[in-house]
Amino acid sequence: MYLGCQMYSAFDKSAIQSAEMFCHEAEVLWETEQSHDSYMTMASAVVLSLCLIGHGKDHAVHSYAKDALSMGTRLGLFESEEEPANKKPPEKMSQDDMTVRCHAAWGVFNWNVLVSMFYRQPESECPVASPALPIPGDEAAKTVPGQFPEDGHLVHEALLGNTFPALCHFWRITSGARWIYYPDEDCPPDKFKMAIAEHKFRELIAWAEGLSRRLVRRERSPHHVAVFHSPDAAFAASVNQLKTLIVEYRTNYMASAYSILWHSGLIYLANAMLQDTSDPEWRLYFLLCIYGYEGLCRPYRISELIAQGLLSMTLRDTNMSGSEARKIMKDLKESGLDYVKKNMEEEVRATFMLDLTLALSDPVGATVENLAKEFDTFAVFQEFLDQNKMEM
Template identity: 45%
Template sequence: MVKNPTAYPTPKSSLTASERADLLGPKRLRRSKSLDHHTIIGSINGSFSRQYDPIHLNGHSDADQAQPASPKLCDPRLRRLKISFWTDVPITDDYAKQVISLYMVTDHPLLGIFDPSLFISDLVDQKHTHCSPLLVNALLYWACQMYTAIEKEANKLAELFCKEAERLWLTQKDNDSLLNAASSQLLSLAYLGHGKDHYVLKYLSTALRMGTRLCLFGVEAPQAITNLKRLSPETQRASSFTAWGVFNWGVLMALFYQQPGLEYPGHPPVLPIPGDLISDSSSPGSSSLGVDPSSALPPYMGSTFSTLCQFWRILHGVTLSYYKDKQTSLPEHASIDFAEFKYRELLAWIEGLPSDQALKDHSPHHVVVLHIWFHAAILDLFRPFLQNTARDRQRLKTFSARRSYPEAAFNASVNQLKQLIVRYRCNYESSAYTMLWQTALIYVANAVLRNTQDPEWRLYFLACIYGYEGLRTSYRVAEVISRGLLTMSLREGDMSGTEARHLLKEVTGPEGAGGKGDVRATFMADLDLAMTDPEAAKVENLAKKFEDVALFSDFTTMDDEEARSFQRIETPDDV
């Protein structure tokens, strides 16, 4: 991989003792001073009794560039926010500013579902062109889940914003608009984290269908361009964010979560990619529409969202080829030539990125997540070809190396994902409150369970389990994913029932995210099994089997020990 240094930087030779300690244990955010809990949910116009203090990991966090918990807001205009204009949920202005700012600097650089500058402008000026009560409440529903890692009481606010957003949705669901499409996508994401997976598909599908009707994507380029040229430059700018934000998330969900029954568009957006100042008319799905040079992304977003739009446009073709309207299992219809073509396309794309998108010691967190998604996509690209016997293995034809097989590319990206987990969890505070990086955890856990002959498989499997432990304060679904992965390790005989129960107790302690009702998670946990039996591979179905599989493991282990004991007993016949 020497020819692709951006995609495959030289991995570290070994972990430090500090890194191992950070990976293999619970991790919590803390503040240098306690916050007055009584100021969290109070009168609408109340204020904090003291300044909100920075948070810190129970370790070190030198590389986290976003500094999301700093008293400094992502945008000074937020100081003028009067949140009661937008919601009936009892939240103070100061608290709302911090929660919104946390979302904007952490997840928005990766999601980009609305124009951040236009949104904040209308949010504080109380205008409805680029902001709406539904969008604000949907955003706060998701952002309060994030903020629960910092302040436990925020989970109560998340529940209230959920109810308020649902109430507002009933009045808006039949109105096609940019704001409603963005709100629907945010609600889908919030339900995913909250363990209400039965709503995830509903709201994401609604956002995608609404975007198609608005000609944001899913339609032939001539029709889309005709419609969009009638829009003002400002509306085009807002449309670009929502078009690419909803489209990107739809492709991500189709690829990484494999939501059963998800409908997704056949054509990418034709609107310019936000932040791109140069027309990309030669690329698929792009148009010659110009971009307002004044619409540069805010500094906290960097250029990552623009980069991701290109990335998901490439991966869109993979989802169509692998998943859309397929009646056979993935290994039966996946083409190695197509996979190699897309791999080449991805490598050329990432090696051509600007220097700020390459991994460095002090890269922003969103750049690290970009590289996580890149390598996870490569695992999905080649997964269908790993089951082949040595005799049936298919070589990658356009690579000259002697061992140019799908397994080589797959394993190289697994090794990079391991390094990225170490980097992100040890150095970035956001590893405890953004769920967007969890793809690395579930993909590496699957990969190491494929190869338990590796002496370090347990280290990285436990790193994944503790990664979810770090997320469980904010996200109810993290506990269920952990349970599902532990079921997989028990099923293969790689872990004892006693050890698995001990780990599960640590990741399902009393400090987990709040919320009532069963936690639903219909996306895939066992990524190999998902190719042939997606129902059995679902997170929630594997999680339900944990105790049964643990009991079976206990009995099997006991029987083996008893058999060895009996073999040591000398019978009279042996004398």
């Protein structure tokens, strides 16, 4: 109910008030149920983590994701440094229960790998290994060439039978390459790193070539197929492809107003545009990203902060005027939920990387929240420069 009201607030502002109440109820229920390990409770923690990622509660996002992983480890679904996973399912387990077990295990695995890669924070925890269970729906994902789901009732089936298994394979490959971005004492020796990185790259190519025909982008594709083609799922895609994806998704899918899952594409495209302002279309596509966040401001408090951080980067790196940036921020605030936010006293936290170039040298300064704090400083400085130009 929390997630549903959160998304529906994109169309009805009053729904966010119900979302807040359901959020509180969900957290109270978690306090009661977290001591009773079950697949349903484990999956619920992931959903709660997902809900809070757009609400600016980063600590809770990490906490629920880690709790779900810990619960899965106790249930024998994941390996830990102390003990291996239980590869033998409980006796007399029905096929339905086994399906639930597999979906819960791989859902928790996928989410924890995503969170650890996206946030790049010490409190993020990546599973030691992928679940010791088959990927649910793996065989169903192999469709007959040329066969596409045409009927509306097949959309849900396609999501579970095609998209989910493909994502499981993707995050399994990605988790094995995490050391490339986060080296630690367990990373391979330097002399093997290039060969292993190349092997992972070849795995990703093979994965992409083996995708179901149902995951091919086409007219009337289900919205989850469009999200599936995000930069995280195909990091080698060109900027032009990413431009097309963003335009198509915003134009053709109502989910672009209430789903937070596609916003990483906006971050990647905005960064790409700011890195090449010689492109005559950079401003057009940058503003497309900014106003993409405008559409997400109602259901997700974090959206306004991300947009403000992106505008800070623009004021710092381009000739955008301070007055233009302030006008854009005014539009964003008017589209958001300011009248409701007065009752939301929790501080919005956004510790994930926004400036992807600065992140290489200054991860702290590159976070959403720190760049957003610099907005007024950059705006005032740019206004000062603009005033000097007028007087010259």
